[in-house]
Amino acid sequence: MTAEVGVIGTGVMGSNLARNLARNLAGRTGARVAVYDRDVDRASALAAEHPEAEFLVASSPADLASKLSGPRVAILMVNAGAATDSAINDLVQVFEPGDIIVDGGNSLFTDTIARGGTVSQAGIEFVGVGISGGEVGALEGPSMMVGGTESAYSRLRPILEPSAARAEPSDVSVEPSAARGVQAERESCIAHVGTDGAGHFVKMIHNGIEYADMQLIAEAFALLRSRLGLTPPEIAEVFREWNRGDLESYLIEITAEVLDHTDAVTGQPFVDVIADSAGAKGTGGWTVKTGLDLGVPVATIAEAVSARSLSAASVLRSSGTALDGPSTAASAIDEARTSADDGAPASAIDDRDMVLETVRQALFTGKVLAYVQGFHEIAAGAQEHGWNTDLGEVARIWRAGCIIRARFLDRITEAYEADPDLSSLLADPHFQDSLNAGQQALRDTVADAAAHGVPIPALASALSYFDGVRASRASAALVQGQRDFFGSHTYARTDRSGTFHTMWSGDRSEVQL
Ligand code: 6PG
8 A cells, every 4th residue: 555645754754644644645645744753753753643644654765765656756844954865865776767855844935945956866856845834834734835846736736725714715805606616716825935945935025024023913912011011811802903903913813822821820910920932943033034135125024033132132131231221201202292282181091992903013013024025036046047037926825824823915916916016115115005094103103112122122123114114215325425434435326327436535536437
């Protein structure tokens, strides 16, 4: 008896994906799932715990190869890095030309490109697939971002697609009866997003956006707590309310769950007993480093990564406790309210609904700006690597299954459907309207937080990004002048084309180069 697909690595993600595949392939002739783990007992235990999956348990890579029908397909669900290299090496020894090795881990896309080059020398296809959705997603339906060749995708799609998440149809303008087939296909959260490392590249940006989204939400929480004095369960209620509007997303939903949870040991809100130090496995940092390499500004994502680094820098933070906060607790919001109220003193805390609405709009605006940055990076990466990535399709497959799934991703798909050559989401009329509507709230929120000493790095950077792209002239001309002064780095002029240099250490005349 042979299997249609093998899963290598039976940790939580691998086990759950294997079960998902088995469930969704069940009923197809020969469509069994083989599982292999270096710890053979672990794979056997999985099969024993889930007899319904009818797994074929392999005892070695060679045994796995013998259990797979050809051309073989094996999905690696092992840790990124050395474990992935070693598993690939094992498979290359026992696979044959035409077989496909899929890496479903969070590998760095440049590693995927390099591995593809090596593996293809043996005639074996190598496909990096970004799989998002955590443990539950792997079991119930993740979002899958597939790289590799078109022909490998054609072979993989019938195996993977039944296990992918499904989203509501996005195109409500199409007559359901006329488009049922198309709609059914469009609902599945799997897509070929480009060749070689594109799947892992898009997954990396997903994670970068995830970092920004989480940080923005955490900052909104910090503001509501410190400025309105709300308790975590009260803020959970606020997030539940927000989850019924533009902000509807998985991350807002789970935030409410975390904030509503009470610690069983102390009886305190759970969030208050968690040490204030956030971990990171590195994918957010990769997004920022890659953004730097591509020359794409991803400041809000970078601030989210830095905020985690700062949170974990305990020595730095203990020195920081000696530093002063604001000397007056007055912000523009306070001022505005004081004057509107005939000079009667008022504080932001007095007008709860106004503060809530301001922070809600600021959060949404910051989130949109983080996505603008992430999609810019995908476009730049696709151009750099010749991937022909469909950005609307990326937004479409992020609407379900993955961690950043959110209602407003429909809008991104619509923007790219309306104009597939859109240079930036900032050029889309809907996003322009949305940002214009929210910018004042973002401004007020950042000003208020600054006045009161509440750290909000992601919101503040989103605002600076917004003002940076909005300004026809900002601060770069002076930087370019400084560069020319100390390093003869030259400059362009506003009134003439060409490259120029001023003889700073001579008579300060200008030369055209
Ligand atoms: C997903 C998640 C997943 C994982 C991240 C967490 O899309 O399913 O992004 O990949 O949770 O690796 O990353 P950090 O540990 O860096 O927060």
